[in-house]
Amino acid sequence: MTDRRPPVETLLARAGGVRGLVYSGLPVAVFAATSTTVGLLPATAAAVGVAALALGWQLLQRESTRPALFGFAGVAACAAVALITGRAKDFYLPGIWMYLGLAILFTTSLVVRRPLVGVVWAWITGRDGTWRRIGRVRLAFDIATAVMATASWSRFLVQYHLYDTDQAGLLAVARVAMGWPIFVVTSSVIYLAIRTAIRTLPRSA
Incomplete structure (x- = not known):
C-alpha cells in the first residue's frame, strides 16, 4: 500500500521521529539515574526493562x-x-561509536556529492536522481546533510572526551542533553530542505 502521508512526515517517521527519541532517551536517563546509586547490574536491568516496556506499549497500541x-x-x-x-x-x-560512524557517513556523502539526506528522501519518495542536477534542491540537501554531519561529529567528540576522561556523570548528562536540542535543529533543517525540494522540483520538471 502506498504511504499517503506527506514526505516530511514519512521521512521523520521512518527515522523514529519524536517518539523514537523518547523511546531511546528514557532507558539512558534511567540508567544514568540508577547506575551511581544501585549499582551496574540493577541499572542495566532497569534500562532494558524500560526499553521492553516501550516496545510492549507500542505493540499494545498497534x-x-x-x-x-x-x-x-x-x-x-x-x-x-x-x-x-x-x-x-x-x-x-x-x-x-555509532555517532562516529554517522559522522563519517554524512561527511563522505558530501565529499562524493551524494548528500545523504537527499538520497534517503529520494529513496523513500520513489524519485530518481534528477534532483541532484537542480542547484537549489542540491544546496538544500547539502546544507541538511552538513548539519547532520556537524551534529554527529559534535556528539562523538564531546561524549568521547567525557568517556576518555572518566567523567561518567557528565557523559550521561551529555547523552540526554544532546538529544532533544539537536533533534529540534536537525529535524527543522531537514524539513526546510524537503519543502524546498517539493516546491522546486515540479516547477523545474
Whole structure:
C-alpha cells in the first residue's frame, strides 16, 4: 500500500521521529539515574526493562514498532557491553561509536556529492536522481546533510572526551542533553530542505 502521508512526515517517521527519541532517551536517563546509586547490574536491568516496556506499549497500541525495536536492541547492546566490561561508562560506548560512524557517513556523502539526506528522501519518495542536477534542491540537501554531519561529529567528540576522561556523570548528562536540542535543529533543517525540494522540483520538471 502506498504511504499517503506527506514526505516530511514519512521521512521523520521512518527515522523514529519524536517518539523514537523518547523511546531511546528514557532507558539512558534511567540508567544514568540508577547506575551511581544501585549499582551496574540493577541499572542495566532497569534500562532494558524500560526499553521492553516501550516496545510492549507500542505493540499494545498497534503502532509501528520500528523505533522501539531499534531502541530495545540498542539498549540491550549497551547493557551487554557494560556488563561484560564491568564499567558503567561503557554503557554509552556503542552510542559513541555509532555517532562516529554517522559522522563519517554524512561527511563522505558530501565529499562524493551524494548528500545523504537527499538520497534517503529520494529513496523513500520513489524519485530518481534528477534532483541532484537542480542547484537549489542540491544546496538544500547539502546544507541538511552538513548539519547532520556537524551534529554527529559534535556528539562523538564531546561524549568521547567525557568517556576518555572518566567523567561518567557528565557523559550521561551529555547523552540526554544532546538529544532533544539537536533533534529540534536537525529535524527543522531537514524539513526546510524537503519543502524546498517539493516546491522546486515540479516547477523545474
